[in-house]
Amino acid sequence: MAKTFIFCEFNNGKIKKGSLELLTAAKAAGAEITALLIGPGSTEAAPEAGHYGASATFVCDSESLKNYNPMAWSKVVSQTIKNSGCTVFLATSSMTAKDLFPRVAAQLETGIASDCTDLEFNGDTPIAKKPLYAGKCKAQVNFANSPIQMILMRPNQLPIGEPDTGGHCEIKTLSAPEIDDRLKITDVKKGNTDKVDLTEANVIVSGGRGMKDADNFKLLDELAETLEATVGASRAVADAGWVPHSMQVGQTGKTVAPSLYIACGISGAIQHLAGMSGSKVIVAINQDKDAPIFAKSNYGIVGDLFEVVPKLNEELKSVLN
Ligand SMILES: Cc1cc2nc3c(=O)[nH]c(=O)nc-3n(C[C@H](O)[C@H](O)[C@H](O)COP(=O)(O)OP(=O)(O)OC[C@H]3O[C@@H](n4cnc5c(N)ncnc54)[C@H](O)[C@@H]3O)c2cc1C
Known part of the structure; x- marks a missing residue:
C-alpha cells in the first residue's frame, strides 16, 4: 500500500478531528502512515497519531514556529515529505x-487538490472528488504525472475510527529552520470566541437578516450554549457589520459540514447554500413558507424566529439537561 504522509493539526495537546478523519481513512486503506505536527506542543500531541494508525510521527516543536509562517513552515514540510518517499499526502483543507x-x-513540483469532499482508495491510488460551481457538481481529480498526490480534505466528511491506545508510533524530532527575514509575523489577533471553529463544528446555529439587528444574536448564542454549537451567519448580516466576517458561511465565507445546521431567518440564497448544503441535517426557521431554504432542509419551522428560538431553546434545555 502507498506510503501516506498526513499533516496533523492540533489544539491543546489533541489532534483535531479533521486530521483524525484522514488518519482513519488511510489506516482503513492499509497505508503505511507517517504524520507531521508543527509548532509548540506538537510532542505532547504526537502519540495520538500512533493511536490512529501512524507508524512514525515527525514533530517540529519550536517556539519559533508558534505562529504560522508560510516560508518557515513550507520549508519544514517540503523537506520532510521529500525525505519520506511518500506518494500520497493528506491534510485538512483548513x-x-x-x-x-x-x-x-x-x-515539490507536484499536483494538489484542495477542498475535496470525497476520498476513497483504489489500491495505492487515492480517488478524491471536489465540488464545483457552488456545489452543483463534483469533479474527480486525476493526478497524472504527479510524483506525490496531495489532497486537502474538508473536515467533517469522513468517519473517525476508534483509537487503539496500545498503538505506538516512533516520534522523530525535527529542528526548526532559520526564520527568513523577508517575512516576519509581528502580531496575531485571535477571534474573541473560545468556540470550535465553524469549519470543524459539529453543530452550527446560524442567523440571517431575519435576526433584525446585532443584539438579537444573543438569542442564537443562548441556543448555541445549550447545543454546544458554534454561531454562524449569512453574508447579509456580516456585510451589515452585525457579526464579524469570520462568522460568514457560504460561497465567499466558510464551507461547513456539521451534523446539524440550524438556519434562523436565512432565505437560502444559492451562495449561502454553497457553504452549508453538505450539513447532515438542516433545520430552517423562517416566517416565509416559500423561502428557498426549506427546499434544502430536513426539518422546517414556519414561524417568527423571535417566538420559535426561545421556545426551542427551553425545550432542548429540558431534554438535554
Ligand atoms: C458573489 C456573491 C457571493 C456571495 N456570497 C455569500 C456567502 O458566502 N454567504 C451568504 O450567506 N450570502 C452570500 N451572498 C449573498 C446572498 O446572495 C444573499 O444576499 C444572502 O445570503 C442573503 O442573506 P439572508 O438570507 O440573511 O437575507 P435575506 O435574503 O434578506 O433573508 C432573510 C430571511 O429572513 C426571513 N425572516 C425575516 N424576519 C423573520 C422572522 N422574524 N422570523 C423568521 N424569519 C424571518 C425572511 O423571510 C427571509 O427569508 C453572495 C452574493 C454574491 C453576489
Missing part, C-alpha cells in the same frame, strides 16, 4: 493548509 500546501506543492 485556512492555514490552503495557504501552506500550494507553496509546498510548487516546491
